Every structure is written in C-alpha cells, then in structure tokens.
Amino acid sequence: MTPTLENYTLGRWTSDGNSPQELLDASTGEVIALANTEGFDFAQILDYGRRVGNPKLRKMTFHERGRMLKALAFHLDSKKEQFYELSYRSGATRADSWIDIEGGIGNLFANASLRRKFPDKPFYVEGEPVGLSKGGTFMAQHLMVPREGVAVHINAYNFPIWGMLEKIAVNLLAGMPAVVKPAVPAAYLTEAVVREIIASGILPEGALQLVVGSGQGLLDHVTYQDVVTFTGSAATGRKLRAHPRIIEEAVPFTMEADSLNAAVLGPDARPGTPEFDLFVKEIRKEMTAKCGQKCTAIRRAIVPANMLEDVQIALGKLLAQTTVGHPQADGVRMGALAGREQAETFRERVRHLAQNTPIVYGSLDELELLGKDRGADFAKGAFTSPIVLLNEQPFKHLDSHEIEAFGPVVTLMPYHDVEEAVTLANMGKGSLVCSLATNDPQVAQDFVLGAATHHGRILVINGEMAKESTGHGSPLPQLIHGGPGRAGGGQEMGGIRGVEHFMQRVALQGSPSMITAITQVYQTGAKQVAYDKHPFQKYFEELEIGETYTTHNHTVTEADISAFAGISGDNFYAHVDATSLEGTLFTGRVAHGYYVLSKAAGMFVDPRKGPVLLNYGLDECRFTKPVYPGTTIGVKLTVKEKVGQEKRDETDIAKGIVRWLVTVTDETSETVAVATILTMVKKKNQE
Structure with a gap:
C-alpha cells in the first residue's frame, strides 16, 4: 500500500485531507507516496504557533536558542544516511544530496555558532546609543525583540531539506516559531527530517509545524506579527506578495526567486590561464549539480567575442564527461530533474529559447542512460542531457535574459568590452549571484561597481582563491542570500542581518538610567x-x-x-x-x-x-x-x-x-x- 505523508500540526501527526496527490520517483516514475492537498485549518495552525510555540521561544535567550540549534544539528547529522537513501528518489546523486542534507545541517551549526554574537538575553541592543540633549539626560537606543507571530516558510521543490533548515535556523535563533510548507513533489524528504526533529524532543512544542500538502488559504490568516518567506518562481512569488492579507497587514515578505544568473569571463582570462579553466569548470558544475535545479545556477555565460569558440569547445569537452542516469548507479555524474512535470516544463522552455539561440551541445530527445538495471527510464523518469545554447546577438534576442528553464542549461553570448559585459549581466533584471573570472584588478573593479546594483552577490574568481572558494552557486549562512528585481528583492540568512528579519526594531527613548535598566547595558550618564x-x-x-x-x-x-x-x-x-x-x-x-x-x-x-x-x-x-x-x-x-x-x-x-x-x-x-x-x-x- 502506498504510504500517505503526514502533517505535523497542533502538536500531532495527521494525514487528514482530501484529493491525494501522487509523488513519483524522479528516475523510475514509481509512486513513492501520497500527499493530501486539502482540508487544513490554517487559522488554527497559525494560532497554535503564536500561542504555544512563540512564548516559549521568546523567553529563551539567544545562547539557549543557539545551543538548541547545535543539539538539533548533531541529532540530524547522526541520522543523515537515512535522508541520503530517500534523497535518491528525487533524482539527486550523492553529491547533489550532500548540498541539500549536509548543507542544511551546516546551516544549523553556523547559526548555532552565531549565538556568540548576541548577548545571553532574549533581546539585544543594536548599534550605538544616540544622544538627544545637551545635558545628556535624554537619549535613545535601538532595541531588537522577537516578533510575537509565526514564520511561514513556503519552499521550492529543489532543496526540500536545505530550503527548510536554512530558514528555520534563523527564525528559531531569533525567537520565532515556524510553519513550513514544502513544495509537494519532494515533500517526503522534508517530512522525514521533521519527523526526526520532533522525535528528538529538542525543540519546544509549537516551535515547528509542517504542512506537506497544498498551502491554498495559508496566507489568508497571517497577521502583522508574522513573517512570510517564499522560495520559488518569480511569477508565483509576485502573486503571493500581492496577496490582500500581506498588503492589509503589512506582513514582512521575503522572496527568493529563480534568476538568470550570469558568469562573465574577463578579457584577460585567455585559454591556458587558471581563470579560463576555472570559468569553464564552474559553468559545468552549476549546470550539472542538482541537474541544474538551483536558483543560483549559471544561466548566461558572457564571454569576450574573440574567445566564444574557445569556451564552447572547452565546455563541450567537460560536459561530454558528464554521465547521466540513476543516481545510485556507478559512474553517474548527473541524475534526473525532480519529476516529469519539471522535465516537460524544462523541455518546453528550452525549445522556446532554441528558436533564436540554437542548441550547440546536447539533445532534448535522446540520451544514453546509466542504471537501467535500477529502473532508470527516459520515458517514465525525468532525465535530460545538459544543454548549451548560443546567442550570438544577445542585445537582439532577449529571451536569454528573460526565460528561466530551470535545469541543466546555459546560454553562451559574446561581449566586446567590460562596459558591454556589465550591461548584459544587468539585463537579467536582478540576480541572486554573478561570477567574474579575472586576474585583472581594474577589470574586477569596473565590473563590480557597474553590476553591483543588479546582484545580491558577486564572486570574483581567480587562481589565488580557487582552492578554498565555495563556488558560484553556494549561498553561505554568514552572508545575505537574495537579490534585487527578478531575484525577489529579499534576503535570507546573512548572520545577524538575517536574524533581524524575524525581530522588531524599536527606537527606545528615555533617560540614560532608565535605558540602562531596560537594556542591562550601561549608558553614559546613568546612575x-x-x-x-x-x-x-x-x-x-x-x-x-x-x-x-x-x-x-x-x-x-x-x-x-x-x-x-x-x-x-x-x-x-x-x-x-x-x-x-x-x-x-x-x-x-x-x-x-x-x-x-x-x-x-x-x-x-x-x-x-x-x-x-x-x-x-x-x-x-x-x-x-x-x-x-x-x-x-x-x-x-x-x-x-x-x-x-x-x-x-x-x-x-x-x-x-x-x-x-x-x-x-x-x-x-x-x-x-x-x-x-x-x-x-x-x-x-x-x-
């Protein structure tokens, strides 16, 4: 009998709901589980988080919350092998799953360590005191306190574990409970992790709730004390941001959307230089890791016109080494997309792009698969080969800057000077990340200062940092993860800045003695x-x-x-x-x-x-x-x-x-x- 995924709400596991949806193995098409998609009382679920979970977390100090995250990270790390076994069903290889599983657990560890940046109190004093009078008897100080609501996380299907853990690590450290709504196709992975979290007993009751089915109606009940985060397509994000309740209640809304991230080859990074080789390897890695299903993946490779052919040949050689098939089969370098629906959308968008920017590597219609003995099936699974498109007129054929296929695809395009490279990179209308491969400081400065307004993160690649770089596609918990425009205009993680998103800033005014008493930080002039x-x-x-x-x-x-x-x-x-x-x-x-x-x-x-x-x-x-x-x-x-x-x-x-x-x-x-x-x-x- 096919198992039905359960929700964890109101302090108990249930499989209540109607209209079950089938969740399929991405490689074989086999039905893994069912997820009910209707019948949730979201008003009651959110109220439970505010009423039960919030007071418990708010009373804890930052150090207590951080130690809680540390204990949770150790617990999940001890259970990670069971997550790996399940993750193969999503089409992810061991290396792909490492990003999702251990990357997510790593976020818990990183935020646990962040507690040392905060006082051992439930709140913290932000910034310097502000004197407001000549005599020194009237002053102000900013104070940050946890909000009294719930963090609602609506997550994408591509990182069902990391997507949850990187968000809840921050809101839990800030002192807010969470309701997690993963995308249905890979919700079985999120459910497995939440089941272990609840079983551990580490979190206070009400600190975490899980809805594995549809979230239809969830935002109808949020209030101004809640925070909503969304990861997914830009189109869906815009609809959610315009939800009447979000607008009426002025609910903080953070959106991280798929963006057309670029990698730029500097004019000095000629074939034979470390920067050229790193550039090509980075593109290959970002195309094939998680089968290209990363919101940070490189979609546009912007190359000096006189090196366009060199890059195309070098990239083709590397991609030819990328074997595709069942993620548990020996020798497989790239698994499948998350499901048939995602694969069909990918092919449809690539065909649209190929009308004016032809495919110069790969095929949508045929593919040699490894692991057929394990059930890998091109017809039933969600496999595709890596695809390279060529846009020789990137200022004329604009689809490359507008259509996100969300899979193992990149478009090569030429530029003639650094100013033109900046313009092309910025034509993505806002991106999470951009890379520049160069060893020329002047090129780096000119490009970064020109492109910074359109990007949330810029990685400058050269031989000096290559051995220790985490790469183009790796968001780090110490840094803000987000970008302007199409990327959503939001931010996640980011050390202290990320935690502040789940807290309320109040400008506290009064005498030095009174503010000292409230904040427990001595203010000059206090008694x-x-x-x-x-x-x-x-x-x-x-x-x-x-x-x-x-x-x-x-x-x-x-x-x-x-x-x-x-x-x-x-x-x-x-x-x-x-x-x-x-x-x-x-x-x-x-x-x-x-x-x-x-x-x-x-x-x-x-x-x-x-x-x-x-x-x-x-x-x-x-x-x-x-x-x-x-x-x-x-x-x-x-x-x-x-x-x-x-x-x-x-x-x-x-x-x-x-x-x-x-x-x-x-x-x-x-x-x-x-x-x-x-x-x-x-x-x-x-x-």
Missing part, C-alpha cells in the same frame, strides 16, 4: 553605584550593571613620557621632541595615548588574586584630549555589560565576560580618554 569592595574582587554574578570604581589620581610627568617611549619604542616626535611642534596641534610634549590607557589600567586594577581570570581584550578606545606633563588624571571603571559564557566541558571553569567602561579625566573633569575593556571573570556558581 552609578559604588561599594567598598573592589569590583575585581567580585564574582561574575555579584557585579551589577552601573557599578563604579573611582581610582586615586596621578600627575603625569616628563619622566613618565620618556620611560614609556623607551619601553614601547614609540618615539613619535610629539612625545619626545618639544622643538618639533611648530605647526602641529600640540602646545608641548604630549603623553602617548597608550601610556594614558596603560596608566589607567595600573590605577584601576586590583593586584590581589581574585575572580578576574584574565584581560580578554579591548573593544573601543578614543583619546579625546592631549595630556601634557603636569596634567592630573583619574579613572572611573564602570560595569557596562555582562555576557555569560558556556562551559566547554565539565572540567571547564564557569565564567563570563564583563565589559567595563573606562573613563579617564583630567583635573578639569574633562575626558581625555575613553575605552571599553573586557575581562574574563569566574562565576561563583561552578555547576
């Missing part, structure tokens, strides 16, 4: 507290935000300056030669800024052994007024912020990082230096 006990003798838990220590004073002498110059080797004329100051900013021999900071440290440090383990570093430092011999300086040391650290293992010391505001003033009470230093401080509770 301070002082105790008899030196703060360096206090454990991490005992220190209070705003706790201040005032040092004794010290009068700077010429001997101090000379001694520091001798020790440091800094003999800059302003410090050692009073006869060279004419025409400078200084009225006399001036103390080194780093002497002032070093002396300040000597004044505020308690020499006794205590909970302070070490000096962890310096975040900010400014020298705001010259210090001359005879100037008397004093120091205030204030607890600015506390960030707990995780224990690496049971033998590690429980500790945290304390950020201290160091303010050095002179006898007139004017600030001469200000810095933020960090110390590692032991916790009293070592459990």
